[in-house]
Amino acid sequence: MIIVDTSVLIDYFRAVDSKESALLDLFLDTDVEILIGDLVLMELLQGVRNEQQAQMVLQELGAYRTISIAGPDCAIHAAQHYRQLRGIGITPSKSIDTLIATRCIIDDIPLLFSDRDFDPFVKHLGLVSAANS
Numbered sequence: 001m002i003i004v005d006t007s008v009l010i011d012y013f014r015a016v017d018s019k020e021s022a023l024l025d026l027f028l029d030t031d032v033e034i035l036i037g038d039l040v041l042m043e044l045l046q047g048v049r050n051e052q053q054a055q056m057v058l059q060e061l062g063a064y065r066t067i068s069i070a071g072p073d074c075a076i077h078a079a080q081h082y083r084q085l086r087g088i089g090i091t092p093s094k095s096i097d098t099l100i101a102t103r104c105i106i107d108d109i110p111l112l113f114s115d116r117d118f119d120p121f122v123k124h125l126g127l128v129s130a131a132n133s
Contacts, residue, residue, distance in 0.1 A: 001033040002130040003067070003104055005097075005113040006043040009036075013060070020114040023131055027112070036061055037069040037103065039096050069103045078102040081125055090120045101127050 008020040015021075027034060041061065048054045070078075078098045085092055092098045094117060101121035104111045110130035111118065121127035 001035060002027060002110045002112050002133075003035045003037055003100070004040070004064075004130075005100060005111060005115060005118070006040045007115040008112050009040065009044060009061075010047070011114065013057070018114060020112060020131065023112060027130070034064045035109065036064045036066050037100055038066055039069045039099060041066055043096065067103075070099050074099060074103050074106060077106055081105070081121070085120050085124060088124065090124070092120070093117055101125070104128070 004024060008018075008024055010016075011018050012021045012024050024034075044057055044061070045054050048057055078095075078101075081102050082092055082095075082098050097115065097117045098121075101111065101118055103109075105121070105125060105127050108128070110128040110133040112130035118127060118129075122129050
């Protein structure tokens with residue numbers, strides 16, 4: 001089971017040749033369950049130009065289970081993670097990424113990402129990269 005981040009899905013849908021897109025292709029050919037976070041879904045749908053594209057994205061993602069990222073427990077832990085990183089001189093740039101990383105850490109689910117904003121969560125907080133698992 002893995003959660004896929006927005007950056008990977010965007011590259012995948014655009015047929016960008018990247019390590020992460022290739023890994024997603026590989027995971028899709030196995031029995032690994034692919035999860036999409038509700039906040040990832042929101043980010044993807046915000047980025048489309050019109051309703052027709054939105055429906056195409058929804059249809060493509062319909063094969064995957066969508067999970068809730070945030071909630072009171074995750075919000076509290078995400079704020080703790082933010083403070084921990086800030087305490088060592090790293091300020092996470094996006095709250096949504098902090099929530100996604102925290103959900104993965106709490107539930108011990110690897111994250112497939114290409115966004116380097118997740119690197120401090122791997123290095124300092126125990127986030128597992130699906131690229132290395």
